[in-house]
Amino acid sequence: MGVTCVSQMPVAEGKSVQQTVELLTRKLEMLGAEKQGTFCVDCETYHTAASTLGSQGQAGKLMYVMHNSEYPLSCFALFENGPCLTADTNFDVLMVKLKGFFQSAKASKIETRGTRYQYCDFLVKVGTVTMGPSARGISVEVEYGPCVVASDCWSLLLEFLQSFLGSHTPAAPAVFGNKHDAVYGPADTMVQYMELFNKIRKQQQVPVAGIR
Amino acid sequence: MADVLSVGVNLEAFAQAISAIQALRSSVSRVFDCLKDGMRNKETLEGREKAFIANFQDNLHSVNRDLNELERLSNLVGKPSENHPLHNSGLLSLDPVQDKTPLYSQLLQAYKWSNKLQYHAGLASGLLNQQSLKRSANQMGVSAKRRPKAQPTTLVLPPQYVDDVISRIDRMFPEMSIHLSRPNGTSAMLLVTLGKVLKVIVVMRSLFIDRTIVKGYNENVYTEDGKLDIWSKSNYQVFQKVTDHATTALLHYQLPQMPDVVVRSFMTWLRSYIKLFQAPCQRCGKFLQDGLPPTWRDFRTLEAFHDTCRQ
Numbered sequence: 149m150g151v152t153c154v155s156q157m158p159v160a161e162g163k164s165v166q167q168t169v170e171l172l173t174r175k176l177e178m179l180g181a182e183k184q185g186t187f188c189v190d191c192e193t194y195h196t197a198a199s200t201l202g203s204q205g206q207a208g209k210l211m212y213v214m215h216n217s218e219y220p221l222s223c224f225a226l227f228e229n230g231p232c233l234t235a236d237t238n239f240d241v242l243m244v245k246l247k248g249f250f251q252s253a254k255a256s257k258i259e260t261r262g263t264r265y266q267y268c269d270f271l272v273k274v275g276t277v278t279m280g281p282s283a284r285g286i287s288v289e290v291e292y293g294p295c296v297v298a299s300d301c302w303s304l305l306l307e308f309l310q311s312f313l314g315s316h317t318p319a320a321p322a323v324f325g326n327k328h329d330a331v332y333g334p335a336d337t338m339v340q341y342m343e344l345f346n347k348i349r350k351q352q353q354v355p356v357a358g359i360r
Numbered sequence: 361m362a363d364v365l366s367v368g369v370n371l372e373a374f375a376q377a378i379s380a381i382q383a384l385r386s387s388v389s390r391v392f393d394c395l396k397d398g399m400r401n402k403e404t405l406e407g408r409e410k411a412f413i414a415n416f417q418d419n420l421h422s423v424n425r426d427l428n429e430l431e432r433l434s435n436l437v438g439k440p441s442e443n444h445p446l447h448n449s450g451l452l453s454l455d456p457v458q459d460k461t462p463l464y465s466q467l468l469q470a471y472k473w474s475n476k477l478q479y480h481a482g483l484a485s486g487l488l489n490q491q492s493l494k495r496s497a498n499q500m501g502v503s504a505k506r507r508p509k510a511q512p513t514t515l516v517l518p519p520q521y522v523d524d525v526i527s528r529i530d531r532m533f534p535e536m537s538i539h540l541s542r543p544n545g546t547s548a549m550l551l552v553t554l555g556k557v558l559k560v561i562v563v564m565r566s567l568f569i570d571r572t573i574v575k576g577y578n579e580n581v582y583t584e585d586g587k588l589d590i591w592s593k594s595n596y597q598v599f600q601k602v603t604d605h606a607t608t609a610l611l612h613y614q615l616p617q618m619p620d621v622v623v624r625s626f627m628t629w630l631r632s633y634i635k636l637f638q639a640p641c642q643r644c645g646k647f648l649q650d651g652l653p654p655t656w657r658d659f660r661t662l663e664a665f666h667d668t669c670r671q
């Protein structure tokens with residue numbers, strides 16, 4: 149795999165999520181990108197069970213268990229700012245057994261689904277982020293396959309992102325900053341998706357709090 | 361040429377060895393025939409036994425004799441020479457159907473022709489260098505004069521010399537690591553790893569680069585049985601493009617009398633790809649054109665250009 153940048157595309161004014169996705173994919177197709185199947189990334193949140201919390205009164209850490217259709221045999225377990233574990237898909241079964249320690253947060257499942265596009269050596273995935281039944285946002289993932297060092301090809305990625313995101317081009321992902329010349333890996337992509345999902349969750353909470 | 365002649369001598373030995381094998385087989389089958397027939401009718405039992413044993417002994421002796429003969433011949437045949445100038449293709453001379461497949465003679469013709477061509481090209485380049493207006497080129501002409509008749513034997517340099525040249529180049533460039541192997545006899549194959557950017561498979565013949573394939577740092581360069589994969593191309597368009605340019609560079613860097621300089625120049629040029637993803641085009645100033653970064657490197661200045669932006 150190459151270096152990947154995950155970002156959020158805001159919904160265009162006066163348009164629905166679906167319409168904005170269509171606008172974006174049409175732009176990609178005009179550029180010459182070719183459709184190549186679909187993709188899905190999902191994420192479930194787990195709380196540390198109350199019974200196992202230490203006496204120091206520390207707050208329970210959140211753990212995220214994620215899957216990525218690009219790595220169908222793997223399962224990723226991440227802590228915020230913490231380590232990322234890459235395991236076999238059997239890990240899901242293990243989580244059921246660990247019910248006493250980690251409890252799934254209710255209705256926490258968030259996922260993004262959409263179409264994969266290939267353009268030269270770039271792989272672009274535009275997805276609709278959904279929580280439960282409702283669409284909450286748009287994710288844009290761009291992978292540049294030939295390169296393995298994030299800092300080497302960020303300028304090049306940026307130029308490509310600008311070509312179809314225009315003013316919504318994101319800043320360099322935080323994971324790029326602390327990698328120096330280390331080889332970029334699948335876990336780095338999952339961290340970016342986790343951060344994107346958390347951001348989208350918070351965006352949703354604001355109006356809900358306002359109503360109360 | 362001596363090698364070719366010795367293959368001819370070997371051929372004689374081969375023919376003899378084959379007839380020795382035939383003799384051995386028939387004497388062995390005589391032994392079994394004798395055993396199968398058993399004791400023939402003779403007047404007395406003693407006479408029968410005697411005749412059988414004598415017959416059996418004779419047969420065994422002839423087996424022994426034929427076997428010794430075959431062993432002697434097999435020493436003469438020997439192992440096919442690894443240092444044959446045509447390598448394993450020299451074995452083609454053993455093909456008995458010369459009329460249908462005159463491959464070997466054609467191969468020899470081609471070999472002689474390419475040697476001659478190289479020799480004449482060498483002479484021509486020496487002469488042209490003397491006519492040059494550049495002072496540095498003039499000096500080169502003088503040095504070419506000092507050693508007249510540049511040897512056309514650069515095709516058969518000793519492997520140790522090739523190893524030395526390569527390891528010197530390896531030490532020259534810290535960000536470049538060169539791994540040399542000889543999976544097919546005397547010809548060297550190099551696996552060049554350039555930083556964390558790309559890998560290059562270089563197929564050498566003596567000190568001449570025959571073929572080169574560029575692949576990504578994260579791409580597999582080995583076949584299933586663990587050998588260097590010199591046939592399949594990269595999955596990424598950018599490295600396919602760089603492979604094309606590297607092949608062009610092989611044609612550009614030519615100096616028949618100094619093959620080591622050619623290899624060094626090629627590697628110096630190749631090293632400029634360390635910034636493959638970081639260098640914008642020197643002409644249009646952009647990183648991407650049709651989804652590709654600047655894949656061309658100027659042969660003299662080593663500047664980065666898009667394929668369509670170079671002059």
Ligand SMILES: [Zn+2]
Nearest residue numbers: 641644666669
């Ligand atoms: Zn250009």
